[in-house]
Amino acid sequence: MKNIESIENQYKYARERYHEIGVNPEEAMKTLESIPLSLHCWQGDDVGGFETGGGVLSGGGIQATGQYHGRARNHVELRMDLQKAFSLIPGSHRLNLHAHYGEFGGKKIDRDAVEPAHFQGWIDWARDVGVKLDFNSTYFSHPKAEAGFTLSSKEAGVRAFWIEHAKRCRKISAEMGRQLHSPCIHDIWIPDGAKDITIDRWGHRELLKESLDDIFKEQFDSEEMKDAVESKLFGIGSEYFVVGSHEFYLGYVVSRKKMLCMDMGHFHPTESVSDKISAVMQFSEELLLHVSRPVRWDSDHVVIMSDDVVSLTQSLVRCRLLNRVHLALDYFDASMNRVGAYVIGSRAVQKALLFALLEPVSLLKENEEKGDFFARLALLEEMKSMPFPAVWNYFCLKMDVPVGTSYIDEIEKYDNDVLHRRG
Numbered sequence: 001m002k003n004i005e006s007i008e009n010q011y012k013y014a015r016e017r018y019h020e021i022g023v024n025p026e027e028a029m030k031t032l033e034s035i036p037l038s039l040h041c042w043q044g045d046d047v048g049g050f051e052t053g054g055g056v057l058s059g060g061g062i063q064a065t066g067q068y069h070g071r072a073r074n075h076v077e078l079r080m081d082l083q084k085a086f087s088l089i090p091g092s093h094r095l096n097l098h099a100h101y102g103e104f105g106g107k108k109i110d111r112d113a114v115e116p117a118h119f120q121g122w123i124d125w126a127r128d129v130g131v132k133l134d135f136n137s138t139y140f141s142h143p144k145a146e147a148g149f150t151l152s153s154k155e156a157g158v159r160a161f162w163i164e165h166a167k168r169c170r171k172i173s174a175e176m177g178r179q180l181h182s183p184c185i186h187d188i189w190i191p192d193g194a195k196d197i198t199i200d201r202w203g204h205r206e207l208l209k210e211s212l213d214d215i216f217k218e219q220f221d222s223e224e225m226k227d228a229v230e231s232k233l234f235g236i237g238s239e240y241f242v243v244g245s246h247e248f249y250l251g252y253v254v255s256r257k258k259m260l261c262m263d264m265g266h267f268h269p270t271e272s273v274s275d276k277i278s279a280v281m282q283f284s285e286e287l288l289l290h291v292s293r294p295v296r297w298d299s300d301h302v303v304i305m306s307d308d309v310v311s312l313t314q315s316l317v318r319c320r321l322l323n324r325v326h327l328a329l330d331y332f333d334a335s336m337n338r339v340g341a342y343v344i345g346s347r348a349v350q351k352a353l354l355f356a357l358l359e360p361v362s363l364l365k366e367n368e369e370k371g372d373f374f375a376r377l378a379l380l381e382e383m384k385s386m387p388f389p390a391v392w393n394y395f396c397l398k399m400d401v402p403v404g405t406s407y408i409d410e411i412e413k414y415d416n417d418v419l420h421r422r423g
Helices: 004-020 025-033 075-087 116-129 156-180 201-215 246-256 273-280 307-318 338-357 361-369 373-383 388-398 406-417
Strands: 037-040 094-098 132-136 184-188 225-230 259-263 287-291 293-295 297-301 325-329
Touching: 004 025, 004 388, 025 338, 025 388, 037 075, 037 338, 075 116, 075 338, 094 116, 094 325, 116 132, 116 156, 132 156, 156 184, 156 201, 156 225, 201 246, 225 246, 225 287, 246 259, 259 273, 273 287, 273 307, 287 307, 307 338, 325 338, 338 388, 338 406, 361 373
Parallel strands: 037 094, 037 325, 094 132, 132 184, 184 225, 225 259, 259 287, 287 325
Antiparallel strands: 293 297
């Protein structure tokens, strides 16, 4: 870890600089500490899951690439990796589970038969380590998803299977929220779509609407669980037609009082997800964001502190939406140390949040209101060279996690001591 005295001195200088423009770094750090990120379990094992006979990712237009050693092969290893990641990320966070990560006792439990008992081990573990849980139905890597349609399938039996799966997942989510005293967000993303010209788009979307209405018939206490639905532009094998488009789900959540999930990789590369936030939130109480990094397409690269991510966090801060938006990570990279990928992505989002929290928003708005666009742009440019890293380093010091690059040594030691032994 860097010299503590040096970190503190750099922070004192940074604090003075920010005070000069009316920003209080102490308040920014306090706010950042209160923002949980929901880490995604599927980064730890390349989205394989722990179903009997499972472990191979297929279907749904998603793909984990790379051959790095040490993939978690069971619940024990995945929890071990997650705890290591949490120990290197400042603050208190959440874990986002997919339904095919249950503890099924070596039995073949199909997805229309999953129960809260299959996730009690995760609930107990979460309570022990002090994290909360979120949940996702799993509509890929299953024979009944191979035709490309699940909740919008024209085969009534297939559709009924997936509707039952979703209903059971909502009950599991509610149980997680009840036992852990924190609302569990249950997200529905389906891979439904077609590779080429599709004539009956109306029919599939009408079926999806009916399926969702059936799924959401049962009401749950919002203190236990909340529902979200997630759109996508396209996937591998659904390049021409995706049933659950942004427009479909936007209309659905507004009319049904549900939560929209926007994944940064699920839009056209020229679209600005950050700009959508202030529009969607005019009509919706809450929003779920999956922070990812698309490279050319929805490739789920490890999140970095890119312009897109900074723009996203700036929208949340400038619009005062931090208390209405839920942040989750969604990427999977098998080409590098998977625990390290967790830490890089999480800390990148936190850095972007802190950068946004250190903006003199009131002063920027004041310049804007009086039409002084020169001062507004000049101030935005000057913010790029403010001593933001000193505040970040001090925040990590306060949170008792490695400062700067020192977490790299921690990851490499874990790699040598633990991951290499997995074969």
